[in-house]
Amino acid sequence: MPVVTVRIPTPLRGHVEGRPEVTLEGQTVGDVLNRLATDYPALGQRLLTPEGRVRTYVNVFVGEHNMTALDGWQTPVSEGQVVSVLPAVAGGAGRARDRRLERLRESVDELEPRQAHTMLAGGAALIDVREPDEVAEGSPDGALRLGRGYLELRVEDEIPDLDRPVMVMCGGGTRSLFAAEDLQRLGYTRVYSVAGGFNQWKNEGLPFSIPRMLDADARARYSRHLLMPEVGEAGQARLLDSKVLLVGAGGLGSPAALYLAAAGVGTIGIVDHDVVDRSNLQRQVIHSEERVGLSKVESAREAIRHLNSSVTVVGHEAHLESGNVEDLFSGYDVIVDGTDNFPSRYLINDACVKLGLPNVHGAVYRFEGQVTVFWPGRPDAPGPCYRCLFPEPPPPELAPSCAEAGVLGVLPGVVGLMQSVETIKLLLGIGEPLVGRLLHYDALAARFHELRVERDTGCAYCGDGVQFPGYVDYQAFCTGS
Numbered sequence: 279m280p281v282v283t284v285r286i287p288t289p290l291r292g293h294v295e296g297r298p299e300v301t302l303e304g305q306t307v308g309d310v311l312n313r314l315a316t317d318y319p320a321l322g323q324r325l326l327t328p329e330g331r332v333r334t335y336v337n338v339f340v341g342e343h344n345m346t347a348l349d350g351w352q353t354p355v356s357e358g359q360v361v362s363v364l365p366a367v368a369g370g371a372g373r374a375r376d377r378r379l380e381r382l383r384e385s386v387d388e389l390e391p392r393q394a395h396t397m398l399a400g401g402a403a404l405i406d407v408r409e410p411d412e413v414a415e416g417s418p419d420g421a422l423r424l425g426r427g428y429l430e431l432r433v434e435d436e437i438p439d440l441d442r443p444v445m446v447m448c449g450g451g452t453r454s455l456f457a458a459e460d461l462q463r464l465g466y467t468r469v470y471s472v473a474g475g476f477n478q479w480k481n482e483g484l485p486f487s488i489p490r491m492l493d494a495d496a497r498a499r500y501s502r503h504l505l506m507p508e509v510g511e512a513g514q515a516r517l518l519d520s521k522v523l524l525v526g527a528g529g530l531g532s533p534a535a536l537y538l539a540a541a542g543v544g545t546i547g548i549v550d551h552d553v554v555d556r557s558n559l560q561r562q563v564i565h566s567e568e569r570v571g572l573s574k575v576e577s578a579r580e581a582i583r584h585l586n587s588s589v590t591v592v593g594h595e596a597h598l599e600s601g602n603v604e605d606l607f608s609g610y611d612v613i614v615d616g617t618d619n620f621p622s623r624y625l626i627n628d629a630c631v632k633l634g635l636p637n638v639h640g641a642v643y644r645f646e647g648q649v650t651v652f653w654p655g656r657p658d659a660p661g662p663c664y665r666c667l668f669p670e671p672p673p674p675e676l677a678p679s680c681a682e683a684g685v686l687g688v689l690p691g692v693v694g695l696m697q698s699v700e701t702i703k704l705l706l707g708i709g710e711p712l713v714g715r716l717l718h719y720d721a722l723a724a725r726f727h728e729l730r731v732e733r734d735t736g737c738a739y740c741g742d743g744v745q746f747p748g749y750v751d752y753q754a755f756c757t758g759s
Contacts, residue, residue: 450474533695
């Protein structure tokens with residue numbers, strides 16, 4: 279069947295996505311006009327009457343001749359022939375949008391979806407600039423999903439190379455032209471718009487997937503995260519899928535639990551066998567007066583529920599012991615050590631070493647605190663474990679507990695929040711975690727000091743080539759008995 283070119287006048291180009299001409303198949307002028315009306319219904323309504331006749335204010339030319347001077351509706355057409363649509367106009371120019379699109383097409387190269395797919399496989403970047411509700415219906419595999427509203431603010435973080443080929447896609451191929459022009463203004467040298475957009479991509483059977491998208495409530499709640507390119511929608515979804523275990527719901531665990539829940543960590547496990555005491559309220563901010571006497575696990579669960587009801591809290595009202603530690607740690611991504619005694623710290627360390635889990639460690643004493651990440655199982659860059667820093671515990675007289683020595687009430691808040699920051703960095707895979715570095719905080723001097731912590735290659739638990747030696751009697755180990 280012959281393929282002909284139909285020229286569209288400026289006033290009507292808005293109905294064909296701004297295109298000056300379209301190609302259609304047909305054997306007669308009638309075939310071509312019917313196909314035009316089928317593919318572009320809004321245009322068809324302006325050209326044809328409900329009975330299917332050409333409206334009286336529209337002329338249709340085949341080549342140089344008006345079809346009415348030929349065989350009318352039955353005028354035959356041949357391969358490559360030009361059919362021109364000429365409506366009556368009152369003078370002046372077409373709509374500003376149409377004129378703008380025409381200029382954009384002169385300055386921005388367009389690609390067919392299959393060309394874009396081939397370039398994507400070859401290393402070009404494809405940016406989907408549609409709105410979240412559109413992306414929720416599907417998006418090309420491998421596309422960067424940068425909404426049009428924040429494109430200019432985020433694109434350089436995702437595509438720092440200004441000479442890398444960049445293809446822009448929207449729903450139908452119009453918004454992508456505007457976005458492509460903006461990228462050119464930012465300095466990108468090889469920018470293309472995907473003609474027909476995602477609709478055409480999908481119609482041609484090219485690969486796409488339906489990404490996990492945040493609902494309206496989550497988008498509102500985590501909006502400040504979504505603005506950050508280091509987090510964004512994908513990062514927030516990752517947090518929602520993450521699981522963090524807090525060992526201890528006391529001074530360190532309290533702020534960590536609250537801020538991890540506020541950040542949207544989807545599952546928070548809490549291990550604590552104690553109950554809320556009035557003396558806890560000076561620093562353990564997750565608890566309250568009305569929950570004195572309640573188990574700390576249940577008190578923390580209640581506080582988190584009121585802060586972020588979408589978070590799943592898994593409570594473990596148990597003593598942490600060698601016999602249950604691996605079962606308790608199983609399935610979690612990060613362990614946060616908020617304990618205040620050496621037997622628990624060594625047990626947490628040893629289990630994390632065996633299971634390959636990062637151990638976000640914090641400790642406080644009166645006006646001083648420290649934070650680090652012990653992670654010998656870190657891929658490509660193993661760090662030290664707790665035993666590398668402290669092969670043996672100190673004698674009891676050198677390490678009194680908070681109950682014996684006291685602690686500034688706000689200090690666990692500072693340290694617990696830094697543990698939360700390290701945990702979120704680990705979950706998102708961003709920044710440089712405190713692996714091999716210990717951050718010491720002196721509240722009275724208002725100073726932070728960073729200390730290097732080297733991995734001991736001869737460590738009995740994480741050293742080179744060693745087999746896990748097993749758990750020990752940690753109470754006896756820490757008391758020297």
